[in-house]
Every structure is written in structure tokens, then in C-alpha cells.
Amino acid sequence: MIHMGKSNKVQTQFVKIKQDSAEKFLKLLKKKLHNETFLDRRTKVKHEGVYVxxxxxxxxxxxxxxxxxxxxxxxxxxxxxxxxAEENYKFHSIEEALVGELPENILELIPKSYDIIGKIAIVEFDQINTITEKNILFYKKKVAEALVRINKSVETVYEKLSEVKGRYRLKDLKIIYGDDNPETIHKENDCLFKLDVKKTYFTPRLVFERKRVSSSSFKKQETIVDMFTGVGPFSIQIAKNNDVKIYAFDVNPSAYKYLIKNIDINKIKGKIIPHNMDVKTLLNPNSKLGNYLKHKIDRIIMNLPEQSVNFLDVACFLMKKSSGIIHSYQFCEKPNPIKKGIENLSTILQKSGWYIEEILKSKIVKPFSPKSDLIVLDLKLKLFA
Ligand SMILES: C[S@@+](CC[C@H](N)C(=O)[O-])C[C@H]1O[C@@H](n2cnc3c(N)ncnc32)[C@H](O)[C@@H]1O
Incomplete structure (x- = not known):
């Protein structure tokens, strides 16, 4: 076995074949043996006279x-x-990096995808966790080492132990590799986000969605509410190049702390006004801020997919009566998740005297579970005359 980084020269088994048969040999591997992994791409191919x-x-x-x-x-x-050793060899996947280092049956169970947030990788070991071997931690550490080897920016690997949960939408994480330091700086669409992966919600999987929303055409001095801002990825990416005024809310004190830092470290054109509070309290008749913002808002971002429909009353309270836009994220059951998402909103809106004037965009953002998808609806809302 070749141990990269430990020794450059290790006794290895080779297929020795005449050079003029090499091409046929590689074709047979592909055709007859269905591209199974036999060749160790981490070791240099040798040439000896007429042999390869x-x-x-x-x-x-x-x-x-x-x-x-x-x-x-x-x-x-x-x-x-x-x-x-083939020093410049770049592995394409964790699995490839571990060929020959883990048993075949374990290789089949290693995670195919993971999230990278700044210098931190978060991995779900759902398949490896189904086995009852005592070596399970060793396998996880091997996967983490391989992940660090193929992603030069990663220094710390956490195992994801739970789904996001609770009011702050956090997940339980366990350290597998590197220093247990959950604070990092993540770069997305030319903006920087300082955050703590244990104390704040952040997913890099919405990178294209945030690009899409922040590339919308905004009116000069448009007034926006980001109801569930987290560490500010939607707000900051919108304010980066647009002359807008964004009221950004989050109930989690840690998210608020990082939001303030992120407003500071990004050079933004617009203005972001951060608030550490439950956005529902804006409905309180004594809320000064609520009364100030009432019917003054052009656009509202509602990125709390499991509950956003329960905050439509706040959206209707804030939205300009003449009309406004909501970006509503929801988890909706298949089949026809978009139709269900529109129905969910229409029923509640009607009760509050509002209706959907125009569906600007509707799409499935990503699959969420075997039974449901994350969808987004960009809707123009209007108050019944
Ligand atoms: C799914 S995360 C979205 C964060 C952010 N928009 C993003 O894209 O990363 C939802 C956020 O809403 C916050 N939150 C939950 N309930 C809230 C409420 N009632 N008022 C304000 N923020 C709330 C949570 O703390 C969490 O940070």
C-alpha cells in the first residue's frame, strides 16, 4: 500500500504488460470489469524496456x-x-483518496457529499453509522483525513449528529478532525461571513438562491425586511451593490452578533439595520418599531421554510398597501410542491385581505426529504381594494 506523505517509495504490485498491448488492457478493464477500481492512481506508472x-x-x-x-x-x-508516489495527483472524491486504505465494504458506505463553510467541513456519516464495528471512529477519522487532503482550505471536520432543530435552527456537531474551533469566515458571492457553525444557522447550499435574489432589480432606496436573517447572507449580498434599506431580524443573539460583524467587514452600498428580536413582536400594538414600519415595506424575505407561512400576518402588516414582493421559502410535500405552496399562502392571505397579484418566480430550490422539497415563491402581493 502507498502511504502518501509518509514514504515516497513502497513495494507495490503491478500489472506488467507489453507496451503495444497496454491500450487493449485498459479497454478490457473498462468493458469486461465495468470500470471497477484496480489501478492505484496515486502511484506512478513505470516503463521498463518494451513493458509498461x-x-x-x-x-x-x-x-x-x-x-x-x-x-x-x-x-x-x-x-x-x-x-x-504520484505527487501531483489530485483526488476527485474522498472514496478515491481512500482506495486501498479502507476495506471495500466500508468504502461503499462513506459519504459522497459534505458541506464546506470556511475552513470547516461538516459531514453526515449516516451509512457508516449503520454498522456495528468497533472501528467506526477510525473509519470516520480516515474519511476526515481524506477530506482535508483533497480540500486544502479545510482544517476542521465535524460530524453532523442531528438535523437543524429548535428556534435558532441549529444542529449538533461532533469534532472528528482538527481543532474544535467552530468559528470561521466563509466567502460567498464576493461577500464574507464570519460565523460560528455551532451557535448560528448557515448553509452553503443556498449560494445560488442568494445570488438569484440579490441579482433582482431593486428600486432606489427600496425598503426591505429580512425576517429571519441569520448571520445576514441575504441582506449583505443584496446591500452589497444596491442602494437599499434593509431591516434585518433574528431572534438568536449569536446570529445578531455575527450579523453586526458581517455588516462591518463587507463594504456595502446599502444600509442594514440589525435587530435581535422575534419578528412577531412587531405586531404588538405597543411596538414602536412595528408601528414605524407598518405598511412601509417594499419587499420581504421569509427564509424560515418550516414556519414561514405562520409569519404571513407580519408580512401583511409590514407590506406597502399599494403592493410589495415576498420571497417565501417553504418545505412542501411532493407531488406538486409548488401548487401546495401557493395554496398555503393564498388561503392565509385571503383571510388578511390580501391576494397574489403576480407569481414572479416559483421553483424547487432543492430536495429536502424523500417526501418534500424546499421551494421558493417570489410573489407580488396586493391588498384587496
Ligand atoms: C433557516 S435560518 C435562515 C438564516 C438566513 N436567512 C440564511 O439564509 O442563512 C432561520 C433563522 O431565523 C431565526 N428565527 C427563527 N424564528 C424567528 C423569529 N420568530 N424572529 C426572528 N428570527 C427568527 C433563527 O434564529 C435562524 O437564524
Missing amino acids: LFPLIDDAEKVKMLIGGISNQINFDIVSAEGV
């Missing part, structure tokens, strides 16, 4: 399979020789 030596992964079963699969169609030998 292809390095093999360190797996006796695989070598048997190779011999059994194609040795009756092409002549080759399996030889042992010194392997030299």
Missing part, C-alpha cells in the same frame, strides 16, 4: 478478480516492484 507497469491497489481479492476476468484474453504478469 500499471500499479495495482492493495487488495488481494481485486487482483484475483482481475486475473480471473481478463487473463484469458490478454497476456500480462503480476509483479512486485518499488512504487513511486
Whole structure:
């Protein structure tokens, strides 16, 4: 086995084959053995006279399979020789980086995707967690090491232990690799976001959605409410290049603390007014801010998908009577999640005397669960005359 970074030269098994048969050999691997991984791409291919030596992964079963699969169609030998590490080799996936380092059955269970937030990676080990082996932590650490190897910016790896939950929409995280320091700075669409992955909500998976919304055409001095701002990714990306005034709310004190920092570290054209409070309290007849903002708002961002419909009363209270736009995010059941999302809103709006004047955009942002999708509806709302 080649241990990258430990030793540059390790005894390795090779397929030794005449140069003029090499192409046929590679084609047979593809065709007869269905692109299974036999060759160790981390070790240099060798040339000896008229022979070429292809390095093999360190797996006796695989070598048997190779011999059994194609040795009756092409002549080759399996030889042992010194392997030299392919230093510039870039792995394409964690799985590829771990070939030969973890058993085949474990390789099948390793996560295919993960989130990177600044210098932190967050991984879900849902499949590895189904096995009952005592080596489970070793496997997770191996995955984390491979992840760090292929993503040079990552220094810390956390395991995601729960779904987002609670009022602040946080998830439980367990350190697997590196320093247990959950604070980082994430770059997205030319903006910087300082945040703590344990104390604040942030997902890099909405990068394109935030790009889309922040690229809308905004009126000069447009007044916007970002009801559930978190550390400010929608507000800051909108205010970056637009002369707008955004009231940004979050009930989580940590999100508020980072929102203030993020307003500070990004050079923004517009103005963001941060508030650490429950946006529902704006409806309180004694709320000075509520009374001030009443029917003054042009646009409202409602990014609390599991509950945003319950805050439509606040949206109607704030929205300009002449009409305004909402960006409503919801989790809706399949099939027809968009139709269901529109129905959810229409019923509540009607009761408050509002209606949907125009559907500006409706789309599935991403699948959320086997039964539901995250959808967004950009709607122009109007008060019944
Ligand atoms: C799903 S996160 C969205 C954060 C942000 N918009 C983003 O894209 O990263 C929802 C946020 O709403 C906040 N929140 C939940 N209920 C709230 C309420 N009643 N008033 C204000 N903020 C609230 C949570 O603390 C959390 O930060």
C-alpha cells in the first residue's frame, strides 16, 4: 500500500504488460470489469524496456478478480516492484483518496457529499453509522483525513449528529478532525461571513438562491425586511451593490452578533439595520418599531421554510398597501410542491385581505426529504381594494 506523505517509495504490485498491448488492457478493464477500481492512481506508472507497469491497489481479492476476468484474453504478469508516489495527483472524491486504505465494504458506505463553510467541513456519516464495528471512529477519522487532503482550505471536520432543530435552527456537531474551533469566515458571492457553525444557522447550499435574489432589480432606496436573517447572507449580498434599506431580524443573539460583524467587514452600498428580536413582536400594538414600519415595506424575505407561512400576518402588516414582493421559502410535500405552496399562502392571505397579484418566480430550490422539497415563491402581493 502507498502511504502518501509518509514514504515516497513502497513495494507495490503491478500489472506488467507489453507496451503495444497496454491500450487493449485498459479497454478490457473498462468493458469486461465495468470500470471497477484496480489501478492505484496515486502511484506512478513505470516503463521498463518494451513493458509498461500499471500499479495495482492493495487488495488481494481485486487482483484475483482481475486475473480471473481478463487473463484469458490478454497476456500480462503480476509483479512486485518499488512504487513511486504520484505527487501531483489530485483526488476527485474522498472514496478515491481512500482506495486501498479502507476495506471495500466500508468504502461503499462513506459519504459522497459534505458541506464546506470556511475552513470547516461538516459531514453526515449516516451509512457508516449503520454498522456495528468497533472501528467506526477510525473509519470516520480516515474519511476526515481524506477530506482535508483533497480540500486544502479545510482544517476542521465535524460530524453532523442531528438535523437543524429548535428556534435558532441549529444542529449538533461532533469534532472528528482538527481543532474544535467552530468559528470561521466563509466567502460567498464576493461577500464574507464570519460565523460560528455551532451557535448560528448557515448553509452553503443556498449560494445560488442568494445570488438569484440579490441579482433582482431593486428600486432606489427600496425598503426591505429580512425576517429571519441569520448571520445576514441575504441582506449583505443584496446591500452589497444596491442602494437599499434593509431591516434585518433574528431572534438568536449569536446570529445578531455575527450579523453586526458581517455588516462591518463587507463594504456595502446599502444600509442594514440589525435587530435581535422575534419578528412577531412587531405586531404588538405597543411596538414602536412595528408601528414605524407598518405598511412601509417594499419587499420581504421569509427564509424560515418550516414556519414561514405562520409569519404571513407580519408580512401583511409590514407590506406597502399599494403592493410589495415576498420571497417565501417553504418545505412542501411532493407531488406538486409548488401548487401546495401557493395554496398555503393564498388561503392565509385571503383571510388578511390580501391576494397574489403576480407569481414572479416559483421553483424547487432543492430536495429536502424523500417526501418534500424546499421551494421558493417570489410573489407580488396586493391588498384587496
Ligand atoms: C433557516 S435560518 C435562515 C438564516 C438566513 N436567512 C440564511 O439564509 O442563512 C432561520 C433563522 O431565523 C431565526 N428565527 C427563527 N424564528 C424567528 C423569529 N420568530 N424572529 C426572528 N428570527 C427568527 C433563527 O434564529 C435562524 O437564524
